[in-house]
Each structure stands twice: as structure tokens, then as C-alpha cells.
Amino acid sequence: GQSLEQPSEVTAVEGAIVQINCTYQTSGFYGLSWYQQHDGGAPTFLSYNALDGLEETGRFSSFLSRSDSYGYLLLQELQMKDSASYFCAVRGTGGFKTIFGAGTRLFVKA
């Protein structure tokens, strides 16, 4: 089967850097994605890694190590508006079926 593990909660201070880890087990692998969801809102796409290494998009970066079945999302210069839930998601065999982790709730404190 397929499963993803990520921490349930992370707390950080405004302006700091925070890393949210994700480990996965899948049958087949086509990439690791990250989504952000604010309370009451819809998930929105942040980043996608198909190959090993770091992808940077502004204050957000995402890393993937396929050999370790591990990835992380790095948020820099944290802002209060970054308080949200972050989900890692794996695209497995077939390429169009995406499995989501349970989500990490990030609290940013002043």
C-alpha cells in the first residue's frame, strides 16, 4: 500500500526558518508535492519534486531524496500568514492517483 508520515504540528517564530518532513512508502513513485491549506480554505499547490534535490520558489523550498523515500518543505522568513496546514502528497503508480499525508499544522508566533 501507500502511506505518508509527517509531523502533526510545528510551531515557529515569525522571521524564523522551519522544516516540515515527510517520509513515504509507495508502490511506484512519480513525484512528491506540497500543498498549503488555510483554515476553511481549499488546498493550494506549493511545489513538486520528481527528481532528487532542492526546488526553490521564493521563500519556500522543497527537497526530495528518492533513495531515502524522504522529502521536506522549508519555509524561510516566516510570516504570520504562513500559519496553515501543509500536506505532502505522493503521485504513485499510474501517475494520476495522488495520496495525501495527514498534514502538518504550522503555528507562527509573533
Next chain:
Amino acid sequence: NAGVTQTPKFRVLKTGQSMTLLCAQDMNHEYMYWYRQDPGMGLRLIHYSVGEGTTAKGEVPDGYNVSRLKKQNFLLGLESAAPSQTSVYFCASSYSSSGITYEQYFGPGTRLTVT
């Protein structure tokens, strides 16, 4: 460009009632998905479609049916609602090219309560 829209936004059903949730996208995406989200469990895939006229089961398909008669619409039906189907339902769509599926765009969600 409205993106992905869902109808209705809220609904309360009694056990045994039926209803249909409508999802529409105006981005000409091939792939569409229905998820449910319950507290602490992330998003779970109910059914998905890789094109007009085709549907497939996801992780939690029991109690739901879907149809994709038009490329832009994806309908989710509950034939006999149960309290366990109380959840927030999200529809999503994605672009695909040369076998690669890109990021998913989500609708605003439908909050369904079954009493």
C-alpha cells in the same frame, strides 16, 4: 476564469437521503478528482476521472458514485447518505501532457452534514 467551482457550498442531509455534488472547471483539464477531508486525516481520494466518459475508484469509493459526461463537469453522488459521510468534499482538476500529471487545482469545498 473561475477555475474549479463546486455546488452546493453547504448541505445538511438526513440518513438515507440522496444528493449530487457538482464540480465544474473551465481550464480544459483532462483529469478530475473527488476527495473527502476529515479532521486529522488529510485528503482521501474517492473517485477520479482521466477523461470524459471515464471514471475510476480511489481509496474510499464505497457509498459514492460519479459521472463525467462532459469534460468540464464531474458529479459525485450519494445514493443513501450515512452519518459516516459527514465531511468536507473537495473537487480538483489537473492538466496532463505526455503522461505527466501536473499540480491539482482545488475547488472551495462542500461541507456536508448527515444527521
